[in-house]
Amino acid sequence: MTNPDLAITIAGVKFDNPVMVASGTFGYGDEYAPIVDIDQIGAVVSKTLTLKPRPGHPPIRTFETPAGMLNAIGLANIGIDRFIEEKMPFLRTKKCRCVVNIAGQTIEEYAEAAAKFNDVPGVHMMEINISSPNVKKGCMEFGSSPQLTFECIQAIKGATKIPVMAKLSPNVTSITDIAQAAEEAGADCLSLINTIVGMAIDIRKKRPILSNITGGLSGPAIRPVGVAMTWKVYQKVKIPIVGMGGIMNLQDALEYIFAGASAIQVGTANYVDPNTSVKIVAGLKNYLQENDVCCFKELIGIAQK
Amino acid sequence: MIYQANSTVLANQKLGEGCHKLILECPPVAKESRPGHFIHIQVNPYCFPLLRRAFSIYDSDGKKTLEVVFKVVGQGTSLLSKKEPGDQLDLLGPLGNNFTELGSDEIGIMLAGGLGIVPVYFYAKELTKENAGLRIYFLYGAKNRSELYCLNDTDQLQAKLFYSTDDGSFGYQGYLTQLLEKLIKSENLPLEKIKIYACGPEPMLARLSDYAVANSLFCELSLEVGMPCGMGTCMGCVVKYQPDKNQEISYKRVCCEGPIFKAGEVVFD
Numbered sequence: 135m136t137n138p139d140l141a142i143t144i145a146g147v148k149f150d151n152p153v154m155v156a157s158g159t160f161g162y163g164d165e166y167a168p169i170v171d172i173d174q175i176g177a178v179v180s181k182t183l184t185l186k187p188r189p190g191h192p193p194i195r196t197f198e199t200p201a202g203m204l205n206a207i208g209l210a211n212i213g214i215d216r217f218i219e220e221k222m223p224f225l226r227t228k229k230c231r232c233v234v235n236i237a238g239q240t241i242e243e244y245a246e247a248a249a250k251f252n253d254v255p256g257v258h259m260m261e262i263n264i265s266s267p268n269v270k271k272g273c274m275e276f277g278s279s280p281q282l283t284f285e286c287i288q289a290i291k292g293a294t295k296i297p298v299m300a301k302l303s304p305n306v307t308s309i310t311d312i313a314q315a316a317e318e319a320g321a322d323c324l325s326l327i328n329t330i331v332g333m334a335i336d337i338r339k340k341r342p343i344l345s346n347i348t349g350g351l352s353g354p355a356i357r358p359v360g361v362a363m364t365w366k367v368y369q370k371v372k373i374p375i376v377g378m379g380g381i382m383n384l385q386d387a388l389e390y391i392f393a394g395a396s397a398i399q400v401g402t403a404n405y406v407d408p409n410t411s412v413k414i415v416a417g418l419k420n421y422l423q424e425n426d427v428c429c430f431k432e433l434i435g436i437a438q439k
Numbered sequence: 440m441i442y443q444a445n446s447t448v449l450a451n452q453k454l455g456e457g458c459h460k461l462i463l464e465c466p467p468v469a470k471e472s473r474p475g476h477f478i479h480i481q482v483n484p485y486c487f488p489l490l491r492r493a494f495s496i497y498d499s500d501g502k503k504t505l506e507v508v509f510k511v512v513g514q515g516t517s518l519l520s521k522k523e524p525g526d527q528l529d530l531l532g533p534l535g536n537n538f539t540e541l542g543s544d545e546i547g548i549m550l551a552g553g554l555g556i557v558p559v560y561f562y563a564k565e566l567t568k569e570n571a572g573l574r575i576y577f578l579y580g581a582k583n584r585s586e587l588y589c590l591n592d593t594d595q596l597q598a599k600l601f602y603s604t605d606d607g608s609f610g611y612q613g614y615l616t617q618l619l620e621k622l623i624k625s626e627n628l629p630l631e632k633i634k635i636y637a638c639g640p641e642p643m644l645a646r647l648s649d650y651a652v653a654n655s656l657f658c659e660l661s662l663e664v665g666m667p668c669g670m671g672t673c674m675g676c677v678v679k680y681q682p683d684k685n686q687e688i689s690y691k692r693v694c695c696e697g698p699i700f701k702a703g704e705v706v707f708d
Binding site: 189 | 442443486488665672676679695
């Protein structure tokens with residue numbers, strides 16, 4: 135197979151390849167431009183954006199743990215208006231798809247945030263953060279209840295025609311119930327998993343390390359959790375899944391894809407090697423060639439068959 | 440310009456108990472390295488420890504090589520301390536901002552506390568090279584003599600050298616900030632001509648910051664905090680920022696809005 139097809143269409147949006155960079159780990163896209171050829175990536179997912187700018191939590195915000203890290207940034211961001219004005223012009227010059235990630239404190243705020251992008255050229259998809267564990271109001275508050283997930287996604291779908299990807303939390307009793315609620319509400323696709331609630335204590339100071347006390351655990355430590363949840367959700371919904379959680383290389387990406395992910399996101403690995411996503415794209419192409427697979431789509435969920 | 444580039448370890452010199460100097464060959468990063476910059480080193484190709492480690496640049500020949508000096512404090516630095524000539528390390532850099540220039544009629548005072556010598560030495564070396572004619576005072580302090588790891592290098596600087604140790608085992612007994620106050624008085628230095636460049640433990644920087652603000656001294660502090668990305672994306676390495684006490688505290692990323700801040704801008708807890 136000389137030229138395998140890496141393209142994937144999700145919710146009517148065609149991605150050149152199934153490798154995205156995860157929200158919060160790639161800034162607004164321009165920061166890594168000096169060292170990463172963003173045109174090679176399937177999509178850049180923006181840092182979570184809110185109607186008004188947010189300063190985020192006081193330090194300390196991050197802490198390294200075995201094969202992972204905790205973060206409690208607190209959705210620090212420049213706000214949707216500044217993002218559209220200052221960051222979208224750069225993203226529009228790129229070949230890759232642009233996914234904006236949004237959050238709010240109320241269902242009305244989510245819908246209003248979504249509507250802000252209706253007339254913005256170059257926004258291909260919207261990822262809904264109903265899963266960050268690090269804020270008091272909004273996010274995981276909605277994403278941990280099937281009913282609130284349904285209401286939130288339904289309100290957003292009513293406010294925008296941009297395809298909607300609901301980003302789900304692993305910190306729930308049944309992620310499949312949440313996934314089905316999102317699907318019923320009209321979500322075009324799902325992304326999972328967000329970080330797992332965790333905590334570290336400074337034993338010298340006898341105090342929690344993070345100012346927010348708890349944070350979200352990410353990195354290779356959580357990959358088996360993400361793969362299992364992708365597997366379970368794939369069996370319960372018809373809409374596509376974008377898998378993430380601890381993907382460091384092609385092998386990790388393939389686990390998610392074989393479990394049922396139509397695309398994957400690279401998160402914490404960007405901090406270790408900013409070119410991880412570019413390397414996974416190249417590795418995936420080689421893999422398809424070596425295994426005589428004509429197109430990437432054939433790999434999705436093959437461990438389930 | 441920032442690069443992600445492979446470097447080769449040329450030498451690993453032990454400067455004292457648990458303190459190492461790594462000399463790395465990495466032309467793209469070396470060419471762009473300026474005093475104040477840091478590099479982000481991938482210490483391990485595996486998953487534990489996971490994140491890169493940030494190191495201020497101690498020296499660079501501006502062509503091929505650069506140097507870092509560090510103390511073993513955890514797993515990342517422990518791995519680095521075992522590197523041998525020929526080993527490869529992935530670098531991101533040079534990152535961060537630089538110290539402000541020193542005018543020909545100004546007086547530069549460098550304050551190096553412990554391993555905080557790293558960025559300060561790089562700048563002192565540049566300011567004192569080739570008979571630049573600048574008036575430079577270099578104050579270097581540590582807990583005790585054995586922790587003044589870089590004495591052999593500082594002795595070569597064409598600057599007025601002053602040393603301090605907490606226990607009095609070398610030079611002035613006391614804090615660097617006390618030594619600074621003493622120096623300004625004894626040399627009768629005009630405050631408005633002084634530019635202070637400092638790096639060191641947080642308590643030292645906090646004391647220095649208060650002293651500089653109280654005396655309206657120009658003073659720059661290079662900060663060290665843990666930073667996951669080093670490129671401004673993760674928002675994880677922030678410090679409290681409040682240059683105007685009438686305004687609310689905001690946050691600045693040390694990796695890309697620092698690591699150098701002016702005294703009085705950063706709130707030390």
